[in-house]
Amino acid sequence: MREPGPPKKLEAAVGLFLPPACREHVLGDLSERYRGIRQYVLEVLQILPLLVMSRLRRSFDPQALLIEAFAVYLSFVSWQFLDASFLYDHSGFLRLAVPAVVTLGILLLVEAYANREERGVVTSVAAAAGTVLGAQLVLGLIPRLGIPIGTLMAGGLSSVLLVFGLRRLFSAARLGFPWPVECQSVDPDRMSATEFRVAAMRMYKRALALRLALWVALCLQAVVWVIAIGHAPGLLYRVGCGVCLVGSVYGISVVHRGLARGRLPQEPNVAMCVAFFRAHLEGRRDVLLTAWPKLLSPMLAGTLIVFASDPRHPDFRARIAWSLAAILFYGGIGWLARRRVPGFDRQLQALERGERP
Amino acid sequence: MELGITVLTAAVIYPYTVGVMAKSDSLGQFEQLVLSAILTLGEDAYGVTIHSKAEELARPKPVSLGAVYVTLDRLEDKKLVSSWLSDPTPERGGRSKRCYRLEALGERVLRESALTAKRIWDVTTLAWGKEWGKGWGKEMG
Numbered sequence: 001m002r003e004p005g006p007p008k009k010l011e012a013a014v015g016l017f018l019p020p021a022c023r024e025h026v027l028g029d030l031s032e033r034y035r036g037i038r039q040y041v042l043e044v045l046q047i048l049p050l051l052v053m054s055r056l057r058r059s060f061d062p063q064a065l066l067i068e069a070f071a072v073y074l075s076f077v078s079w080q081f082l083d084a085s086f087l088y089d090h091s092g093f094l095r096l097a098v099p100a101v102v103t104l105g106i107l108l109l110v111e112a113y114a115n116r117e118e119r120g121v122v123t124s125v126a127a128a129a130g131t132v133l134g135a136q137l138v139l140g141l142i143p144r145l146g147i148p149i150g151t152l153m154a155g156g157l158s159s160v161l162l163v164f165g166l167r168r169l170f171s172a173a174r175l176g177f178p179w180p181v182e183c184q185s186v187d188p189d190r191m192s193a194t195e196f197r198v199a200a201m202r203m204y205k206r207a208l209a210l211r212l213a214l215w216v217a218l219c220l221q222a223v224v225w226v227i228a229i230g231h232a233p234g235l236l237y238r239v240g241c242g243v244c245l246v247g248s249v250y251g252i253s254v255v256h257r258g259l260a261r262g263r264l265p266q267e268p269n270v271a272m273c274v275a276f277f278r279a280h281l282e283g284r285r286d287v288l289l290t291a292w293p294k295l296l297s298p299m300l301a302g303t304l305i306v307f308a309s310d311p312r313h314p315d316f317r318a319r320i321a322w323s324l325a326a327i328l329f330y331g332g333i334g335w336l337a338r339r340r341v342p343g344f345d346r347q348l349q350a351l352e353r354g355e356r357p
Numbered sequence: 358m359e360l361g362i363t364v365l366t367a368a369v370i371y372p373y374t375v376g377v378m379a380k381s382d383s384l385g386q387f388e389q390l391v392l393s394a395i396l397t398l399g400e401d402a403y404g405v406t407i408h409s410k411a412e413e414l415a416r417p418k419p420v421s422l423g424a425v426y427v428t429l430d431r432l433e434d435k436k437l438v439s440s441w442l443s444d445p446t447p448e449r450g451g452r453s454k455r456c457y458r459l460e461a462l463g464e465r466v467l468r469e470s471a472l473t474a475k476r477i478w479d480v481t482t483l484a485w486g487k488e489w490g491k492g493w494g495k496e497m498g
Binding site for chain 2: 005006011022024025026027028029031032033043046047048049050051053054057058
């Protein structure tokens with residue numbers, strides 16, 4: 001005869017620790033395999049870490065993590081004005097990384113345990129903020145760390161808000177190709193397969209060079225903003241630089257995601273070339289479409305904050321002129337980017353007809 | 358400045374070390390076991406049955422239920438299997454089952470793995486003799 005199921009209270013307690021995405025079926029499976037409390041608890045202890053790791057792996061995005069790590073560390077650094085003396089002690093900046101790492105770890109776990117069907121954004125932010133503040137309180141009690149509790153709490157809270165804001169604003173673009181494509185070969189009347197292959201290899205080499213150049217440019221920009229934060233004359237100026245820095249890092253992730261789509265082996269066949277052309281063109285089209293709303297507009301906002309809050313240039317007219325120049329610069333790039341999108345659409349349509357894009 | 362150097366180094370190395378295309382066509386041995394279990398179970402493939410079948414196939418090695426869950430997640434990410442929640446049943450405390458099904462890509466990859474295993478079997482029996490093959494087959498049940 002089959003043993004009765006596990007005690008309801010024990011099952012409810014186990015359910016609290018299981019990630020919501022797998023709670024229902026895992027509890028069911030455990031209930032079906034139930035042979036006694038000892039076996040049940042041992043099995044839960046065995047599978048729980050694996051389930052959490054699996055959820056972490058599924059929600060893990062290295063580019064997003066890099067941006068979030070920057071944001072969290074910056075938000076702790078930006079609150080140093082509350083009590084900056086500890087920063088100039090032995091390895092102050094390094095010690096400040098401890099609460100940043102703890103906060104980032106908690107936020108990763110929050111993402112792994114997120115249940116978007118049941119919880120709203122406000123509840124999720126409140127739960128994350130509560131956990132982060134609790135952890136910061138514990139860190140504040142460690143005398144060897146020597147970070148003021150005010151900096152820990154303010155930094156923790158602002159990191160939660162910043163990371164949730166980033167997750168909402170800079171969610172991964174899933175634009176893709178707007179219509180289905182069936183083509184897997186070239187039209188032999190229009191061009192030879194060899195010609196098609198040579199064209200694909202040429203575009204692949206150009207794509208690698210373009211990606212590297214954009215990476216270097218954006219990284220140099222990020223370094224400039226880091227240096228600017230180090231020499232910032234005020235909090236608002238630092239916030240502006242921080243926004244631009246996050247924008248630059250996000251730009252690196254956009255360039256990587258968009259331009260790295262599609263790869264070619266040494267000796268590609270036609271189907272591989274078609275797949276490469278399609279992935280590469282789609283990627284570039286997506287980069288251009290997302291350039292203004294997700295990359296250039298936050299960068300513009302950050303630059304305007306920097307110009308507006310720079311006390312070294314008290315001349316009001318000069319600030320207006322610089323702000324206008326920034327609007328023209330970023331707006332111009334955004335406009336040019338949007339203008340190039342139809343060109344990529346045409347190239348993708350040519351590919352669909354079996355022609356070289 | 359150190360931060361800048363780190364970011365620059367990452368910029369140069371990162372694009373060439375991170376794969377963009379999903380490696381859906383390479384299967385680990387445990388993934389092959391789980392896929393075979395799903396294939397054998399057909400409509401009745403869910404956590405508990407897949408675990409029992411995988412344990413049977415992996416004999417004499419024990420298989421943990423957690424490893425089966427992790428592998429199922431990974432196979433789903435690789436688009437080799439798909440899953441859905443069934444209706445709740447009273448024998449499971451009113452909980453639903455997550456049922457799994459092989460996708461076309463999963464079937465293709467499993468077929469390739471089976472052919473590779475068959476080729477390995479053929480060459481080893483050729484090298485060590487047919488008697489070894491028969492004896493080994495009996496030993497493994």
